[in-house]
Amino acid sequence: MSAPKMHIKVTAWRQSGPDAPGAFKDYDVNDVSPDMSFLEMLDTLNERLIENNEEPIAFDHDCREGICGSCGMMINGVPHGPERGTATCQLHMRKFNDNAHITVEPFRAAAFTINKDLSVDRSALDRIVEAGGYITAPTGSAPDANLIPVPKAVSDTAMDAAQCIGCGACVAACPNSAAQLFTSAKLAHLNLLPQGQAERWDRTIDMVETMEMYFGSCTNFRECEAACPKEISVDFIAMLNKDYVKSQLKQRRLAGQVFP
Amino acid sequence: MALNSHIPEGPMADKWTNHKFESALVNPANKRKFKVIVVGTGLAGASAAATLAELGYQVTAISFHDTPRRAHSIAAQGGINAAKNYPNDGDSVHRLFYDTVKGGDFRAREANVHRLAEVSVNIIDQCVAQGVPFAREYGGQLDNRSFGGAQVSRTFYARGQTGQQLLLGAYQALARQVSLGNVELLTRTEMLELVTKDDRAVGVVCRDLITGAVFSLSGHAVVLATGGYGNVYYLSTNAKLSNVTAAWRAHKQGAYFANPCYTQIHPTCIPASDDFQSKLTLMSESLRNDGRIWVPKDSGDSRSPRDIPEADRDYYLERRYPAFGNLVPRDIASRAAKREVDEGRGVGPLKNGVYLDFGAAISRLGKPVIEERYGNLFEIYERIADDNPYDTPMRIYPAVHYTMGGLWVDYNLMSNLEGLYVLGEANFSDHGANRLGASALMQGLADGYFVLPYTIGAYLAPLLGTAPLATDEPVFKAAETKVAENSRRLLSIKGDRTVDDIHRELGKVMWENCGMGRTEASLSKALADIPAIREEFWTNVRVLGDNESLNQSLEKAGRVADFLEFGELLCNDAQQRKESCGGHFREEYQTDEGEALRDDENFAYVAAWEFNGVDTAPTLHKEDLEFKEVHLATRSYK
Ligand SMILES: Cc1cc2nc3c(=O)[nH]c(=O)nc-3n(C[C@H](O)[C@H](O)[C@H](O)COP(=O)(O)OP(=O)(O)OC[C@H]3O[C@@H](n4cnc5c(N)ncnc54)[C@H](O)[C@@H]3O)c2cc1C
Ligand code: SF4
Ligand code: FES
Numbered sequence: 001m002s003a004p005k006m007h008i009k010v011t012a013w014r015q016s017g018p019d020a021p022g023a024f025k026d027y028d029v030n031d032v033s034p035d036m037s038f039l040e041m042l043d044t045l046n047e048r049l050i051e052n053n054e055e056p057i058a059f060d061h062d063c064r065e066g067i068c069g070s071c072g073m074m075i076n077g078v079p080h081g082p083e084r085g086t087a088t089c090q091l092h093m094r095k096f097n098d099n100a101h102i103t104v105e106p107f108r109a110a111a112f113t114i115n116k117d118l119s120v121d122r123s124a125l126d127r128i129v130e131a132g133g134y135i136t137a138p139t140g141s142a143p144d145a146n147l148i149p150v151p152k153a154v155s156d157t158a159m160d161a162a163q164c165i166g167c168g169a170c171v172a173a174c175p176n177s178a179a180q181l182f183t184s185a186k187l188a189h190l191n192l193l194p195q196g197q198a199e200r201w202d203r204t205i206d207m208v209e210t211m212e213m214y215f216g217s218c219t220n221f222r223e224c225e226a227a228c229p230k231e232i233s234v235d236f237i238a239m240l241n242k243d244y245v246k247s248q249l250k251q252r253r254l255a256g257q258v259f260p
Numbered sequence: 261m262a263l264n265s266h267i268p269e270g271p272m273a274d275k276w277t278n279h280k281f282e283s284a285l286v287n288p289a290n291k292r293k294f295k296v297i298v299v300g301t302g303l304a305g306a307s308a309a310a311t312l313a314e315l316g317y318q319v320t321a322i323s324f325h326d327t328p329r330r331a332h333s334i335a336a337q338g339g340i341n342a343a344k345n346y347p348n349d350g351d352s353v354h355r356l357f358y359d360t361v362k363g364g365d366f367r368a369r370e371a372n373v374h375r376l377a378e379v380s381v382n383i384i385d386q387c388v389a390q391g392v393p394f395a396r397e398y399g400g401q402l403d404n405r406s407f408g409g410a411q412v413s414r415t416f417y418a419r420g421q422t423g424q425q426l427l428l429g430a431y432q433a434l435a436r437q438v439s440l441g442n443v444e445l446l447t448r449t450e451m452l453e454l455v456t457k458d459d460r461a462v463g464v465v466c467r468d469l470i471t472g473a474v475f476s477l478s479g480h481a482v483v484l485a486t487g488g489y490g491n492v493y494y495l496s497t498n499a500k501l502s503n504v505t506a507a508w509r510a511h512k513q514g515a516y517f518a519n520p521c522y523t524q525i526h527p528t529c530i531p532a533s534d535d536f537q538s539k540l541t542l543m544s545e546s547l548r549n550d551g552r553i554w555v556p557k558d559s560g561d562s563r564s565p566r567d568i569p570e571a572d573r574d575y576y577l578e579r580r581y582p583a584f585g586n587l588v589p590r591d592i593a594s595r596a597a598k599r600e601v602d603e604g605r606g607v608g609p610l611k612n613g614v615y616l617d618f619g620a621a622i623s624r625l626g627k628p629v630i631e632e633r634y635g636n637l638f639e640i641y642e643r644i645a646d647d648n649p650y651d652t653p654m655r656i657y658p659a660v661h662y663t664m665g666g667l668w669v670d671y672n673l674m675s676n677l678e679g680l681y682v683l684g685e686a687n688f689s690d691h692g693a694n695r696l697g698a699s700a701l702m703q704g705l706a707d708g709y710f711v712l713p714y715t716i717g718a719y720l721a722p723l724l725g726t727a728p729l730a731t732d733e734p735v736f737k738a739a740e741t742k743v744a745e746n747s748r749r750l751l752s753i754k755g756d757r758t759v760d761d762i763h764r765e766l767g768k769v770m771w772e773n774c775g776m777g778r779t780e781a782s783l784s785k786a787l788a789d790i791p792a793i794r795e796e797f798w799t800n801v802r803v804l805g806d807n808e809s810l811n812q813s814l815e816k817a818g819r820v821a822d823f824l825e826f827g828e829l830l831c832n833d834a835q836q837r838k839e840s841c842g843g844h845f846r847e848e849y850q851t852d853e854g855e856a857l858r859d860d861e862n863f864a865y866v867a868a869w870e871f872n873g874v875d876t877a878p879t880l881h882k883e884d885l886e887f888k889e890v891h892l893a894t895r896s897y898k
Contacts, residue, residue, distance in 0.1 A: 016809065017809050017810070033534055033536060035533045036534075036536055037538070039538065040537070040538050043760070044536060047760065047761070050758045050802055050804060051758070054804070055804045055813075056804070056812070056813060061500060062325070062330060062332070062501045063335045063499045063500075064500060064538065065541055065640065066640070067421065068499065070325070070326070086643070090643050090644075092643065092646075116809060122326065122327070123326065125327070126329070129329075129435045130438050130439040131439065133435060134390070134433060134436045135389065135391045135432070137390045139307075139310070139386055140382070140710075141389070142382070142385035142389035143385065143389070145344070145384045145385045145387075145394075145402055146344075146346060146401050146402055149401060150393075150396055150400050151396075152396045152397065152398050155393050155400075156396075158393045159393040162393050162418075162425060162428065163421060163424075165424075166330075190391050193391050193393065195389055195390075
């Protein structure tokens with residue numbers, strides 16, 4: 001009834017703590033069902049490790065539906081693995097061949113320290129949002145929701161950008177460890193909407209400058225878009241650049257706003 | 261301790277307005293003298309923390325996630341209800357109130373539900389102002405869809421990612437307060453004890469998940485917004501890290517746990533495929549707007565679904581419930597599916613599902629419309645089931661999804677322990693025995709944005725001039741020792757079984773004996789099995805590694821240990837409730853047609869349990885429910 005089991009060889013990065021040295025270790029996982037998700041394959045491996053008195057491999061996960069952004073690792077050198085537009089947790093073993101050799105290692109970037117094994121600290125992404133990735137709207141101050149019509153096309157494009165799950169794969173994919181795709185997605189979401197106009201230029205400056213404090217600069221490799229599980233478009237990076245230039249206009253504060 | 265729900269006097273429609281007016285206020289300059297600890301930064305916690313900080317309170321927000329942008333809330337797909345009546349189809353605050361009380365099978369507190377319906381409209385305004393990109397019509401106005409249990413379209417949505425967009429809205433408001441220095445944010449930090457003194461919540465003890473350090477936080481009030489307990493069943497649609505620990509440990513400090521047996525089984529999930537299954541995936545209920553549910557009439561029918569002609573299909577929901585059809589409430593849809601599968605008409609390789617078919621909708625509306633509405637859900641399905649729902653009907657089956665029970669709270673959302681507030685899925689308050697679709701997001705945000713910020717002031721006002729208890733007080737030190745000791749004990753068992761293995765065993769006992777159907781005998785069996793599994797856990801679990809670094813097995817072990825105690829309370833509650841209502845279906849109590857048979861005479865109460873010790877029977881306290889506005893009636897969706 002169920003499909004025949006696969007055998008997988010896993011080479012995994014093991015590192016006991018942020019400052020400890022790390023190394024690759026090889027494991028064999030038999031009994032892999034093609035219907036398993038990648039993380040279920042790791043669960044199975046971890047159960048075996050515990051049985052053999054070896055500490056299980058630490059990795060972050062939660063929703064296992066590709067929406068929370070917790071999971072993420074390099075799978076054979078590619079963030080989230082080979083399937084386009086797919087987070088690690090949504091990848092299924094049927095996408096691999098029997099006897100495949102899979103190397104897993106953590107997302108690597110200067111701003112992402114390793115907590116343990118495959119778990120990394122991505123909180124630098126929060127610092128970018130804290131710098132201005134919001135619309136100031138204290139609770140209770142809002143007018144009726146239908147007062148400001150938002151053209152469907154605008155709302156749809158804002159939603160395309162807002163889908164970012166904050167996983168950090170774009171950073172891990174980038175040869176420069178840049179966070180342009182992540183930052184541009186948040187900026188586009190808010191800068192496109194009518195509600196986001198009042199803070200548009202300050203938001204852009206503050207977020208871009210904070211991003212540059214932690215992450216490398218973008219030289220248009222476009223690896224980020226290919227790695228992004230939500231297929232966020234690099235067009236948003238072009239928009240970020242345009243808004244950043246506009247936000248630099250000297251008379252901006254005098255004029256109150258720069259209109260697009 | 262007597263239960264006082266503190267429901268304000270006066271006509272239903274005026275209670276909340278009057279209560280807000282009559283509650284003591286803290287003046288703006290004094291707010292910063294109060295420290296509030298918010299545990300949990302899902303929808304309920306993040307909205308509360310951000311709003312309290314905007315008001316001027318000093319807030320410490322805690323989450324075991326690595327960032328508040330993650331929480332179980334993010335996975336909500338379908339939408340959020342609000343009585344906006346934008347489609348002009350007859351909705352109103354009163355109708356949302358009525359639908360919610362009725363949908364909850366008359367086991368919710370009317371006054372709370374009315375308030376929820378009132379503030380629902382503010383939530384949508386608030387979220388739009390924050391930039392939540394809800395779906396729009398071509399004219400730029402907000403779009404609505406309908407959901408189970410309602411005959412109006414009142415559900416706002418952002419593609420299939422409503423929870424994500426709402427959580428990002430709340431997270432961004434919280435991030436703004438963090439950057440302003442009004443919120444101290446502690447991520448990868450797990451609350452492991454509630455600290456009380458003289459039946460008042462005075463703080464919490466936490467463990468830093470990266471370093472293992474145990475430390476105390478003290479405040480004038482503690483807010484728990486720590487989510488639901490569905491993972492007691494091991495397999496559920498909840499995110500893997502969702503757990504009962506915060507609520508359970510508060511319960512062990514004296515907070516009453518209400519209605520734990522009210523668990524919701526969601527009718528549209530992808531059926532399990534094997535033992536390795538780590539969680540179940542929900543297919544949003546919104547799919548029932550356009551999908552038609554059916555099984556082959558003949559249980560032996562092995563044709564592929566597309567080859568089964570209309571005449572040989574049984575659209576059993578449309579047949580049995582002509583008025584609501586595929587949109588009957590969740591509990592009814594779930595039991596109907598169970599009945600088909602139990603009677604052998606299940607579909608799929610394990611015969612453990614029913615079809616959800618979009619063939620008719622695609623012919624009527626065209627593929628692009630269906631793609632626009634459900635594209636990402638179809639994609640999720642295809643990834644998991646390896647089948648394309650545009651061509652082949654989906655296979656679905658019910659799974660544990662949401663928990664209506666939770667810590668008992670009064671009208672102000674305060675538990676019986678003073679200064680302890682409970683919000684969102686972690687409390688029991690608004691959904692009675694069954695929650696309607698798209699109402700959890702509404703409740704979480706209502707609690708966090710619009711209820712707690714008003715009600716907490718009345719508690720804090722008289723405390724002006726008092727400092728939070730010092731964290732070197734004996735109550736804190738004792739709680740810290742307890743936490744450290746618990747970790748040490750788990751690490752020292754060094755048995756033979758993994759935490760997951762034991763959790764799976766518990767989940768199986770819970771699902772088989774206290775799942776979609778419950779009987780006196782099945783509950784007695786569960787109540788005999790659970791203590792044995794608990795014993796097995798404490799003598800034979802294997803937790804490797806140490807306490808002084810990231811140790812996910814240790815975290816999991818602590819949570820499963822709590823589920824092993826909590827599961828017993830859930831079954832006790834199910835056993836005492838000798839009636840069927842909403843998500844609690846006692847097979848002994850059903851109508852001739854197999855519908856839930858309530859016993860309003862004897863069971864129109866909230867069951868609030870007091871903890872007396874792990875192996876000691878808990879004490880049941882009853883809060884009687886009165887139905888003054890919505891008259892008790894048998895739910896009918898025919
Ligand atoms: C798949 C799915 C789809 C859903 N779809 C919908 C829908 O369409 N519409 C709808 O209305 N509802 C839906 N729901 C229900 C809804 O999503 C949840 O009920 C709601 O989001 C719960 O929010 P919350 O803020 O109460 O808790 P959660 O989002 O679970 O947040 C809990 C928070 O508490 C923290 N926490 C918990 N314990 C501790 C601890 N001990 N220490 C520190 N931090 C802790 C966590 O880190 C997290 O931040 C859905 C649920 C599921 C499973
Ligand atoms: S842009 Fe894509 S890859 Fe980058 S954080 Fe967002 S979802 Fe992840
Ligand atoms: S676990 Fe949530 S995105 Fe993968």
